[in-house]
Each structure stands twice: as C-alpha cells, then as structure tokens.
Amino acid sequence: MKRYEAILIIVFLTAFALANSSTAWAGEPLKNFALLLKKDKGLTDAEKKGWQRMIEEKLQGKKISFDYSHLVYSILSRAKFDEVDIKRSVQVARDCTLAVESGAPQDEVEELAMLAFATDINPDEIARFAIASHRCNMGNVPVHITHELIGHARVMNWPAATLDTVIGGLLEAARHPVDLEKFVLFILISLDQKLGTAEKIVQEAILDAKMREPAQWKEQRSITSPASPEGASKTPPVALDYDKFKESVESFLGTPYVWGGATRAGSDCSGFTSLVMRENGYNIPRTSQEQAKQGTSVSKENLQLGDLLFFDTKGGGSITHVGFYLGGNLLVHAASSKGVTIILFSDKYFLSRFLSARRVIKYRDR
Secondary structure (H helix, E strand, O other): OHHHHHHHHHHHHHHHHHHHHHHHHHHHHHHHHHHHHHHOOOOOHHHHHHHHHHHHHHHOOOOOOOOOHHHHHHHHHHHHHOOOOHHHHHHHHHHHHHHHHOOOOHHHHHHHHHHHHHOOOOHHHHHHHHHHHHHHHHOOOOHHHHHHHHHHHHHOOOOHHHHHHHHHHHHHHOOOOOOHHHHHHHHHHHHHOOOOOHHHHHHHHHHHHHHHOHHHHHOOOOOOOOHHHHOOOOOOOOEEOHHHHHHHHHOOOOOOEOOOOEEOOEEOHHHHHHHHHHHOOOOOOOOHHHHOOOOEEOOHHHOOOOOEEEEOOOOOOOOOEEEEEEEOOEEEEEEOOOEEEEEEOOOHHHHHHEEEEEEOOEEOOO
16 A cells, blocks of 8 residues: 555656656746846836736647747737737737648748738648748748749649649759749749649749750759849949939839739838849849848948838848838838838838848939
8 A cells, every 4th residue: 555655656756747847847948038038128117017027928728849039029029010910910920830830940930921911821731831941941942932933832732742842843943953943933934824733833934944944953062042133233322303203113113022022012021131232233132131241231320212221120130021212211121010111120120030121223414
C-alpha cells in the first residue's frame, strides 16, 4: 500500500510540476512582448496597454510552445503603420502565431501578415503559403516574384496541388539564367485563361524558356536574380518637370494594395514606388531594401517631392517599407488597409519608424 501511495505522490508531483512549468512558459512570451512595447517610443501608454490586453485575450488557452513575442510585436507594428483596424490586426497576429505553432517557418509567416491584412486567410492557409514561400526563398527566387505568385494563388483560390506544381516549375527555371518575371507571367495568364492543367502549363513554360534561350538554359547558376528589375538604371538620369511628376504620383491615389503587385491594378509599397519611377523614365530596383541603395542620401530637413522615404515598420531595425515624400510634410505610400494613400509624415508613429531618405530623381530648372 505504501508503495502504491508513493507512486501516486510521484505522479501528482510530476503533473503539478509540468502544469506549473507550462503556466510559467505561457507567461514568458507575454512578458517579452510587454518589454518590446515598453521600448517603443511611437506608441502611447494606452496603446501599449490595449495591445497587451488584446493579445492576452486572443491567445488565452492556446498551447503555444515558442516565444511569439517578436512575431506578434512585428505584426501589430506593421498593422499600426498601415492603419489596419486593431481588432483585425490582433486576429492576424493570433492566426500567424498558430501557423508557426503548426510548424510553418516564422520569417515567412511574418511576411504573410501583410497579405492577411488585405484578405481573409486562415492559419492553415498561412502555414501552407509560408512553406511555399520558404521553398522559393531557398531556391533563390526574388522575393517580389514569390509574393506575386502566392498573392495570385490566394486571390484565385488555387488548390494546394496547383501551387506545388507551379513552384516546382519555378524552382527548376530559377536554376538557370531565365527571366523569372516573364516565366511566372506566362503561367499566371495561362492558368487564369484555363489553357490547360497546371502540369501542362508549367511544362509549356519551361519548353518556351528553353527554346528562347537554349544556351543559357544549359548553364547552371548558383544565385538567381533577374537583372532588369533588381538592377539600377544604367541610363543617364532623366530631368523631370516638377508639376507633371507630382501629377503622376497623385494619379496612383486609390490604387488597391496587392501583395507582390506592381501595376496600376494593384501594388505593394515598393511595387508602387518602382512603377511610378519607371513610368517617369527611372529604372530602380523592385524591393525597398534595394531601392534604399539608389541615388544619394538626403536629410529629413531637406526633403523634396519624389524623395524615397524608408521605414522600419516591424520595429526590428531594418527597412521594410518605402513611400514618396509628396511635399508639404506629406507621405504617399501603398498601405495594406487603404491602397495608395496620403498621410502626415510628421505623425509621431511614422516618424518613430523612419530610417532614411534617398534622392534619385532630378528636376528641370523651374
């Protein structure tokens, strides 16, 4: 009897220890989240308390085995910058946390939050798209192409098998010096027009690429990066008319936000800036990180219309967003909640996220 009682005591103590350990761990990410909020100079005390309370409520009772503090903080920070409704942003943060808990790669999930802000997407879909995005990243596919592909897959409700097939073909093409933008465009148009099965269309895209550039197809390359969208313009700078350029920028107002987009039908932040510049004779890279290497540095006090403004919307210290200075203390950018819109650059939160400015364009004498 004593032996039986001893076993019961051991079982009870073990269960008690595990329960306490689980409870302690459950509170640790929230403590870390609170520390991140405390350091944020752009948020009010009321906002910090509100974020903390809402995240606690949203994740209450959920079994989370990793420290989600940075993930949640990053997502809510970007949502704040893009003026996403707080309830919506907290829901996205919860869904992304659950996606990572299910095994999805955290970095890719974090990026997919921008897609989730703009369209309904559940944790399972986030996880599936994050894994697809990770495959593309590992295959050296430029990030803007990956985003465009996954964004299109979401909008068109592709079955998982279709996305897997397309990514398989894209990864094969990415091992060769092929124009991946044209390659993906061929596939997207063909699928939209229902010109065949995904397998047939991908095979045709590969065959087309081989026929166009047979010698290059045989030549393997270790790093894939299409020269045209990622490289800076080699032509002399174009002198622009100030008023016409302003009209050009403002003509984009109301353009919908599309994750990975770079057209007047829909654009993300760097897609918007690169498209405006291209329409005005300047060929700049596609991503905000690469755009930040163009032109010359300019101080916040000496900004002029058309200067590129770069921000750290995630609170991690690196460039994640870009827009144009519009003059008059205004910023025009592509926000996931509103599309291309104008905001006050002097807003406390936006200034707290500002990193640098670059001047690329030049104007004719006025």
